[in-house]
Amino acid sequence: LAKTTQPISMDSYEGQEVNITCSHNNIATNDYITWYQQFPSQGPRFIIQGYKTKVTNEVASLFIPADRKSSTLSLPRVSLSDTAVYYCLVGANPRGSTLGRLYFGRGTQLTVWP
Amino acid sequence: SAVISQKPSRDICQRGTSLTIQCQVDSQVTMMFWYRQQPGQSLTLIATANQGSEATYESGFVIDKFPISRPNLTFSTLTVSNMSPEDSSIYLCSFSRVSYNEQFFGPGTRLTVL
Numbered sequence: 001l002a003k004t005t006q007p008i009s010m011d012s013y014e015g016q017e018v019n020i021t022c023s024h025n026n027i028a029t030n031d032y033i034t035w036y037q038q039f040p041s042q043g044p045r046f047i048i049q050g051y052k053t054k055v056t057n058e059v060a061s062l063f064i065p066a067d068r069k070s071s072t073l074s075l076p077r078v079s080l081s082d083t084a085v086y087y088c089l090v091g092a093n094p095r096g097s098t099l100g101r102l103y104f105g106r107g108t109q110l111t112v113w114p
Numbered sequence: 115s116a117v118i119s120q121k122p123s124r125d126i127c128q129r130g131t132s133l134t135i136q137c138q139v140d141s142q143v144t145m146m147f148w149y150r151q152q153p154g155q156s157l158t159l160i161a162t163a164n165q166g167s168e169a170t171y172e173s174g175f176v177i178d179k180f181p182i183s184r185p186n187l188t189f190s191t192l193t194v195s196n197m198s199p200e201d202s203s204i205y206l207c208s209f210s211r212v213s214y215n216e217q218f219f220g221p222g223t224r225l226t227v228l
Binding site: 032034041042043044045046049087089091102103104105106107 | 159217220221
């Protein structure tokens with residue numbers, strides 16, 4: 001099971017770019033890297049997913065180096081409403097088939113200040 | 115996109131009783147999942163709810179304690195049986211469609227056991 005490590009917390013100011021890095025040294029060949037966002041009293045929300053290099057959508061960018069042992073979620077020009085917990089997940093299952101199981105780590109609490 | 119709802123949104127229960135949580139999706143989905151999120155903690159996958167077959171439980175969770183039903187492709191229930199204060203938690207359901215790593219979460223059920 002691929003374990004992920006990410007900072008417990010980060011602070012930023014409105015308008016800045018925020019980069020949250022996640023380490024996943026034991027990532028398997030078939031694993032994808034997925035990021036979720038969770039606001040208080042809500043369920044997590046899918047942000048972005050990638051396998052290698054760079055993925056960009058309307059919300060964020062995901063940078064994955066060639067060795068895939070880490071990934072960086074980049075949030076451009078954050079606002080107060082981006083204050084949330086961000087989870088990095090790597091799809092893996094000891095039995096060799098993900099079958100949709102998601103294993104959440106501790107996440108990173110991002111706080112955006114005015 | 116599909117809407118997912120849970121009932122009840124919160125409940126306060128007595129030790130030794132059971133509570134059934136309902137999860138409804140407004141369109142047919144293949145995979146549904148149940149998670150637990152204890153106060154201040156990350157999410158832990160309880161089980162995968164399979165339509166037409168027994169649920170698949172993760173390590174540390176058993177059917178006698180958390181029986182799950184999945185009678186059709188839009189609905190699932192999770193029962194928390196013989197509750198103790200340690201079961202106080204937020205219980206979330208989710209579903210996935212094409213990409214197993216992209217799951218859509220319900221708003222959660224906040225359970226307090228006295």
